[in-house]
Amino acid sequence: MAVIENVPHIGDVVCAIIEKEGLFLVAQRPEGKSMASLWEFPGGKVNQNETEKAALQRELQEELGVTVNIIQRLTPCFHTYPDFSLTLIPYRCLLYGEEPRALEHQALRWITPYETGLYNFPDADVPILEEYLAQIRSS
Numbered sequence: 212m213a214v215i216e217n218v219p220h221i222g223d224v225v226c227a228i229i230e231k232e233g234l235f236l237v238a239q240r241p242e243g244k245s246m247a248s249l250w251e252f253p254g255g256k257v258n259q260n261e262t263e264k265a266a267l268q269r270e271l272q273e274e275l276g277v278t279v280n281i282i283q284r285l286t287p288c289f290h291t292y293p294d295f296s297l298t299l300i301p302y303r304c305l306l307y308g309e310e311p312r313a314l315e316h317q318a319l320r321w322i323t324p325y326e327t328g329l330y331n332f333p334d335a336d337v338p339i340l341e342e343y344l345a346q347i348r349s350s
């Protein structure tokens with residue numbers, strides 16, 4: 212029999228795949244937060260009456276101290292964790308030149324597509340990573 216999940220939906224979460232010279236940025240979630248130490252794409256929840264792009268720029272200022280050039284929206288991923296569900300909305304982005312700083316994360320790393328397997332990502336990120344890697348391999 213199918214089990215119907217009944218967990219709170221936290222809403223839309225935007226995240227940035229920031230690219231630089233064939234590398235992209237991954238950020239390690241802080242200790243003490245949910246999914247601590249997993250590697251994610253910087254971003255966060257979209258507030259009420261806020262556009263996705265405005266939320267992304269706000270979160271990237273707060274977390275990395277940068278403003279980005281937003282290039283492309285990838286396919287959103289609806290995912291259910293044991294205690295909540297979310298819709299994770301990825302954007303490919305380029306930097307204007309400022310170097311990101313880990314203002315809220317444990318660490319930041321610029322990685323190549325080949326290194327992705329060395330990092331543990333939240334489950335919601337897996338289809339997003341697959342789409343992104345397929346896209347850059349075919350370009």
Ligand SMILES: Nc1nc2c([nH]c(=O)n2[C@H]2C[C@H](O)[C@@H](COP(=O)(O)OP(=O)(O)OP(=O)(O)O)O2)c(=O)[nH]1
Nearest residue numbers: 224226244245251252253254255256299333335336
């Ligand atoms: N920024 C970001 N969040 C992600 C990713 N994958 C993923 O499942 N998430 C989840 C973690 C959080 O529950 C939520 C992001 O919301 P948030 O950034 O406003 O919340 P937060 O880190 O303060 O986390 P929390 O204390 O609410 O658990 O989305 C990702 O790649 N990037």
